[in-house]
Amino acid sequence: MGLFKKLITAVRGGAREVGEAVVDMNAIRIYEQEIEDAKNNLARAKQDLTAVMAKEMQAEREIKRLADELVKYEGYALDALSKGHEDLAQEVAEKIAEIETEQDSQKAAREQFVAHTRRLKSIMKQTEGTIRQHERELAMVRTTESVQKATRSISDNYGAGATRLLDAKASLERIKQRQQTHYDRMDAASSLDAEIGSESLEAKLKGAGIADAEKAGSDVLARLKRKAAVN
Amino acid sequence: MPSLKTLMQGVGALDEETRKGADFDIQPLPGDDEVIQVIINGQEELPVFVTASDSQILCICYLWGEDEIEADAKLELLEAMLDMNIPMPLSSFGRIGNKYAVFGAISVHTTAIEIAHELATLSDNAVDAIDALSEFLR
Numbered sequence: 330m331g332l333f334k335k336l337i338t339a340v341r342g343g344a345r346e347v348g349e350a351v352v353d354m355n356a357i358r359i360y361e362q363e364i365e366d367a368k369n370n371l372a373r374a375k376q377d378l379t380a381v382m383a384k385e386m387q388a389e390r391e392i393k394r395l396a397d398e399l400v401k402y403e404g405y406a407l408d409a410l411s412k413g414h415e416d417l418a419q420e421v422a423e424k425i426a427e428i429e430t431e432q433d434s435q436k437a438a439r440e441q442f443v444a445h446t447r448r449l450k451s452i453m454k455q456t457e458g459t460i461r462q463h464e465r466e467l468a469m470v471r472t473t474e475s476v477q478k479a480t481r482s483i484s485d486n487y488g489a490g491a492t493r494l495l496d497a498k499a500s501l502e503r504i505k506q507r508q509q510t511h512y513d514r515m516d517a518a519s520s521l522d523a524e525i526g527s528e529s530l531e532a533k534l535k536g537a538g539i540a541d542a543e544k545a546g547s548d549v550l551a552r553l554k555r556k557a558a559v560n
Numbered sequence: 561m562p563s564l565k566t567l568m569q570g571v572g573a574l575d576e577e578t579r580k581g582a583d584f585d586i587q588p589l590p591g592d593d594e595v596i597q598v599i600i601n602g603q604e605e606l607p608v609f610v611t612a613s614d615s616q617i618l619c620i621c622y623l624w625g626e627d628e629i630e631a632d633a634k635l636e637l638l639e640a641m642l643d644m645n646i647p648m649p650l651s652s653f654g655r656i657g658n659k660y661a662v663f664g665a666i667s668v669h670t671t672a673i674e675i676a677h678e679l680a681t682l683s684d685n686a687v688d689a690i691d692a693l694s695e696f697l698r
Contacts, residue, residue: 474614475594477609479620480656482592496625497697500605501690507602 332360332466336473350472364463371456378449387444388435393433399425561668564612568596570672571679578673590697600683608679610688612668619664619678621686626658628697637696644689650678651685656692 335352402425409418487494495503562570563692565588572586584603591607596610597618608621629637641653641660662685664678692698 460568463607468613468615472616474620475611476618476656477615479592479595479609479618480659482589482595483609484634485591486589494607494622495605496628498628498694499685501694503604503605504687505691 332356332470336469340473357467357470360463360467364460364467367456367460367463371453371460374449374453374456376455378446381442381445383448385439386445388439388442390431391435393438395428395435398428399432430524564596564610564617565593566619567611567670567672567675568598569597571676574594574672574676578682579676582676582683583677584676598679600680602685606670606683606686606690608682610675610679615668617666617670617675619666619675619682620654620656620661621663621682622656623660623662623686623690624697625660630696630698633696637693640693640696641689648682648685648689650659652691662689 332352335356339352402421406418406421406425409415409421494500568586571584585599585601587597587599589595589597594611597608598608598681600608606620606621610619645653648662651664654661654663662682664682666674666678679696
């Protein structure tokens, strides 16, 4: 939100000095620094996450191993009891209590790792959001600046003289005129095509002796001879 | 990511069929090669200016200045422009300083064919927009 509002104020303010920044450089530097920091935090959080998830998996494996141990020693204890080795059963029971204590502490550690993972993931999500927002806002500032820079170049080039941009109506008029000329030419060309087409039809007819054929020299001579005979 | 200049050279090198009949005269603006001027044949009066920022390429075609708008028609004109903004293909209305424009924004990760399509559409939109909205102009 921050830069968006600043941009609106800056752009709506309109008449600013040529070359003046849209948003002061300090604000931009702060944003860039924040993006940089956020990216570093994100990279660190990703590393931490990998480490914590590895520890979580380790704890998980250890819990599983201890559970297997428990089953095994409980079997031993029951065996010892059934065979009347009360003392041995007592010893095994102590071992079982030890394993259970170890298992409890592993479970507590696993809970901590799970919570840590959750916290890191939420931090990463938040950080990614911050980066996205800052980058979008910076893109807006940069775009505004490059448009203003382009506008200055364009008005420098089209400021005056022969290359001056016309007003909208005059431009439209000229474009329409040019299009009309283009269409007229196309019309002329197509009627010319039609004429040439009909000429070629006539030629075909003549060729087939249907329309008036070209007068041949021999025909003329024959006519002249007939005329001479009459006289 | 190719530079704007490379992309625009690509536009210039497209064959006629890909350009769908539009001929482009592509020149960097003298003194500023970050702005490229494109003139589309038959519509020389409405050049398109192309410039790029970090994330997008902007194609801009100026329409009219604030001073060309009929004195009491501005609100109606702005409303008509807002209404037309969504249906107008690939372009939007905008204002830069005191000049109104149509523009199109494309990701910098684009192709010459996309740019050519954008340029031709933008130029046609500009002509159509002036034609359609000229009743609000002096």
